[in-house]
Amino acid sequence: MGDDRRQQFGQYLAGLRRATGKSQRQLAAVLCSLSGTQSVTRTEVSRWERGGRIPDVWLPYLAAALATPETQLRQAVAYARGDSLAQLPGATAMLAHLLPPGDPLEPLRARTGQRVGADAVTGLAGRVHALRLADDVLSGGDLIAPAFRELTKAITLYRGASYSSDTGRGLLVQIGELAQITGWVASDAGRVDDAERAYRLGISAAKQAGDGPLVAHLAGSLAYQWSNTGRERDGVDLATAALAEAGVDAPGQTRALFHDRVAWAHTRLGRPHAQQAVRALGEAHDALDDGADDEAPLWAYWVSREELEVMDARVFTELHRPLRAVPLLTDVLTRYDATRARELALYRSWLAVALADANEPEQAAAEALRVVELSRELSSTRTAARVRAVLERLTEYDDVPEVRDVLAGHGHLLLV
Template identity: 70%
Template sequence: MTSTDRRREFGAYLASLRRHSGRSQRQFAAVLCAGSGAQSITRNEVSRWERGERIPDVWLPTFAQVLGMPLHELEQAAAYARGDAKATLPGVAATLADLLPNGDALEFLAASPCGRRIGATTVEGLAARVHGLRLADDVLSGGDLIVPAFRELHAAVRLFRESSRSESTGRGLLVQIGELGQIAGWIASDAGHGKDAERAYRLGISAARQAGDAVLVAQLAGSLGYHLSNSGREREGLELAKAAVVEAGPDAPAATRALFLDRVAWAHTRAGEQQPALRALGEAHAALDATDGAPAPSWAYWVNREELEVMDARVFTELHRPLRAVPLLQDVLGRYDATHAREVALYRSWLAVALVDANEPERAAEEARRVIDTSGDLSSERTAERARTVLHRLKGFEDVPEAREVLADYGHLLLA
């Protein structure tokens, strides 16, 4: 692990402690100043610590006092960030390589014929916890959830390897491992752990294939394709997105087929292919209108017309069609659940970029400030990256006072 990785993990650790104290970055800066009698800490400085740009050595005693935790734990975490080989970081998730057995993640999982016997109730309990992780992801970010997600994945794989059960119970357990692989991969990607995300998705594909659940295989392949499309591997992402549609087949539930086609649209967009992207958007809407298919699986609960409109707007934004993107995003944001802070920040980031393309820098600057103020309290690399994208786009309007003020306040984020 590089020194930069260590400092970023240390920053994520500090951010987690601050959020668990119930304070925003601005509130935390204020209470630190009050606790030390100084007036020199700002919200921006707290943000730098949480991004791993600086180590707040002299402030650690005040941290410990404010947070009500042992000073030695913070000192150990700071030593980890500085590169001490013997130091560890409390609370940070192990990588998937640490959690899973050695070997290829695509290797078929092997069960123990002589382990403890499990039945349907065990699988039902695991399914409830998996769905709980999905619901938690609606309101929390990757950095908050990566530890419990990977613990559940590790426990589920271990249970499969060490238990005995009927064929139907084994299939149900494999399905839950597949679903866990998907949500753990999504969470890891959001937390900025790209390699762990990819391996979690691939493990999930292996489990779903063994379970014979083609729609779940497609969900995992499409999720991996989406991750690759957003990680500079656009051609691989596009091929996986298209393969997911084929894997699911024409009789897949309407919501899932719409989801998979939406991912194809995004993958074409990231690959710079405008017309195929627009065609895939239309196909996704047509798929969602179908009413005679099988019922959607529980993991597709969030796929609806509103979410398809969000993807429409994102594609239009990436294709520099602001006249189509701006009204859609404004309409969606006007109806969206404000408790889903990460999604709201992401959608506002696309709105800000679309407004830049529409030559509305004043309004774009206003949205940019909202994005950054929200994302500063989230442990999401997705929102942090989108904030940087918005700031980069505003740099073309430094002669506009509103844009210049935002860049003056937050330009340091571009150095992250």
């Protein structure tokens, strides 16, 4: 719990910095100027933002540099240090308020809001998709507050307004979709408990709306989180159940996504499940091909041949088959959108590990540097974890000069 709080504090601090438009290096320079010393470096700011250290003595200067009340920063520090009465300012406690006792999707007995129609559903759908598109280029720490706000507003509308049964179903669908992207954002920000609560809320909404593929999308998202957070067996069971929930008539893009999640879940159980993982990868490609003319829901917009190839490569990397993984990742990365820094960092991290497995430590070291550089400005626990995984893998080659240089410059990240 203590480590989680410190990481959340770090993400909060990083969010304040980004809101002022400063890089870590620029913030360090401002703090040096304000304090009249030269003792703050970009590396030190990075440690604060990763939860490795708490900048107690720097709070007055941070308050000035980040245009934030010092009392608010001290409240955040108290939270990081485990004060049971302290809350992290901002969005941290928002889901607790969002999910009061009872069913948050139960309409209020006395509706006080105005009657809304299909245009309310359309407007909500636009905001949900805008949040998805923002997630393509921003990290969880940057998006968690607006995601929670949108989910709160959507539930408030559903509970308080008056509408037809069709509009009510449309609102439930959008709440389900919004809960999925909120859960994804929360997971990326390291808030896995909040993410699970959001996913479960979304499953409830999607079930009430009778939207099987959306139920499967939410359940598959939760399965993916379980597979990555120590519940690998539960991840396989839930990913398999999600695929069944979607049904054979679900659009091809969605079935491809659900097969990919099954593949990853099996992969996380290790080599004994390699055959099931590789089979699921093939089924994902078949589903995408067979459903090429299907009309997929908007939330599946990103599922493509390219993304399936990335999952192929990730699975082969985890199964220690670098001869399959390296060509796939190398090809995909030559065509990948450079604005999607988080995904680039993640995909290059698997390439670095695969190159190390292929006994190419010099190339692996070069990729590791790219991963560290891409991850530096991201408030994502996923990329931070992958940086550590890459550096840990390189320690086997610490007698190679290029690797030794990487570990000398960035080995401290293994301790964060």
